[in-house]
Amino acid sequence: MHDIRAIRENPAAFDAALARRGDAPMSSDLLSLDEGRRAKILAAETAQAEQNKASKEVGAAKARGDDTEFERLRALVSAKKAEIAEMNEAAKALDAQLTDTLARIPNLPADDVPDGKDEADNVEVTRWGTPRSFDFTAREHYDLPSVTPSMDFETAAKISGSRFVLLSGAVARIHRALAQFMLDTHVDANDLTEVNTPVLVNSDAMYGTDKLPKFGEDSYQTTDGKWLVPTSEVPLTYIAAGHVIDESYLPRRYTAHTLCFRSEAGSAGRDTSGMLRQHQFEKVEMVSVTLPQDSDAEQKRMLRCAEDLLERLEIPYRTVILCTGDMGFGARRTYDIEAWLPGQNAYREISSVSTTGDFQARRMNARFKPADGGKPQFVHTLNGSGLAVGRCLIAVLENGQQADGSVALPQVLAPYLGGKTTLAADGTLI
Template sequence: MHDIKAIRENPTAFDGALSRRGDAPMSASLLEVDAARRAKIQAAEEAQAEQNKASKLVGAAKASGDEAEFERLRALVAEKKAAVAQLNEEAKAEDAKLTDMLARIPNLPASDVPEGADEDDNVEVSLWGTPRSFNFDAKEHFELAGVSASMDFDTAAKISGARFVMLKGAVARIHRALAQFMIDTHVDQNGLLEVNSPVLVRDEAMYGTDKLPKFGDDSYQTTNGWWLVPTSEVPLTYSVAGDILEQSALPIRMTAHTLCFRSEAGSAGRDTSGMLRQHQFEKVEMVSVTHPDESDAEQKRMLGCAEGLLEALKIPYRTVVLCTGDMGFGARRTYDIEAWLPGQNAYREISSVSTTGDFQARRMNARFKPEDGGKPQFVHTLNGSGLAVGRCLIAVLENGQQSDGSVILPNVLAPYLGGKTTLTSAGVLA
């Protein structure tokens, strides 16, 4: 959510920042509604003052026996009372209109975000690992002999339809091991607080984390109004909604492993093979709530946490900073980590780490008390995948594949797999 006062004070800068995202100027329309709202409020205050003045004179007119003046003043009080009510309703309507307009405008990009139209204009900032050279044609994850029988798309489709998968046996265990490895690393090495969070949330939580009103079609809603979370960013971030935190409590760093649900609206025909793009998937999320002065450094720290997982798994990756035209709605700056997938001969996104500044905090009124006094200020919120479990499974399977369809697994997973380090071509752990 944007600060209308800041827009009022510098509309040119606001429009200029929006234009970097490819959006049309909006300050004029916003300020028009804001002016109407403020005019109604002022008129209501003036009418209230006149009502109060007349109310004080009513008693004096009655006491003096001036019946005509008494009736005139009583009628004036009633008139002003009705006018105040009407003006307050009109001001409330203008305020709701302004709030809705502001809620649909994306966050402004940080000044160091590269300009661009789409993903082709993203800028690589680092590269780790060397993609393995194969002496055979590398296959996609679902084509591997050791995987195909345990990655059951047909049964999942019979149960739920397209874009679902049923993992079985050793593949299901490797998937679970990856999630446990991620959570343990974040808690034991990265100092994050593990949270077991709900996956059903109310409208307020979706709105506060900028998923509503604009992107309702991207998520699933139950018949009684709950939303299935698109990511645990929603419950973790919204956990501080309405709070006034002590500055000493910051930063708050959390992680959660949850099911996530996305309708994948607008992705028809994309990644239809395999489990790269699913309606239901698992993700380990990182969320930080920080002091405004620390949020940029916190984003780099979170990025390092996600990158460290891939390095431990020996998965080559590259990190890119998203250009203005490819950033998400609520992001001020986003780094994407893309894992190397030999089966596709391409880097594919496995994590996004974003800072939203105070964009979400304003929507959910999350603040902190400065240690040196002064009025409460909005916190900054950040979120990042650490990592998408299914996509990480794909990367592990494809990078470790052997010519016979077996898979050599990362050593860091052995403690979670009973010491086993190989998925055989028969689909069992050895």
């Protein structure tokens, strides 16, 4: 959510920042709504003062026996009461319109975010590992002989429709091991607090974390009005909603492993093969709530937490900073980590780490109390994938594939797999 006062103070800067995202100027329309709202509020306050004055004079006129003045003042009080109600109702309607309009405007990009139209304009900032050279044609994950029997799209489609998958046997266990490895690393090495969150949330939580109103079609809503989480960013971030937190209590760093649900309404025809883009998937999420002056450093810290997981798994990756045209709605700055997938001969996104500044905090009224006793200020919130479990499974399977169809698994997963280090060609762990 944007601060209308900041727009009043510098409308040209607001429009210039929107233009970097490819959006048309909006300050004029916003300020027109704001001026209309403030005018109605002022009119109501003026009428209230006039009503109060007339109310005091009614008694005096009655005491003097001035029936004409008494009736005039009583009629004035009644008229002012109706006028106040009308002005307040008009101000309320304009305020709701202004709030709804502001809620649909994306966050403004940080100054260091590169300008661009789409993913082709993203800028690589680092690269780790060297993609392996194969002496055979690398296959995609779902074509590996050791994987195919345990990755069943046909039965899942019979049960739930397209873009679902049934994992079984050793592949299901590797998938579970990856999530456990991620959580343990975040808790033990990265000092994040593990949280077991609901996957059903209310509309306030979705709105507060900028998923509503604009992107309701991308999520699933139940018949009683609740929403299946698109990511545990929603419940983790909304923990701070409505609170005034002591400065000494920050930063708060959370992690959670949950099912996630997305309708993928805007991705028709994209990544229809395999389990790269599913309606239901699992993710280990990271969320931080920080002081404003610490949020940029916190984003770099979260980015390293995600990158470190891939390094421990020995998966080559590259990190890019997203351009203005490719950033998500609520992001002020986003880094994507893209894992190397030999089967596609391409880097594909496996994590996004974003700072929203105070964009979400304003929507959910999350503030902190400065240690010096100053006025409460809005916190900054950040979120990042650490990591997408299904996509990480794809990367592990494709990077570890062998000529005979087996898969050499990362050593860090062995403790979670009973010491096993290989997915054999027959689909068993050895």
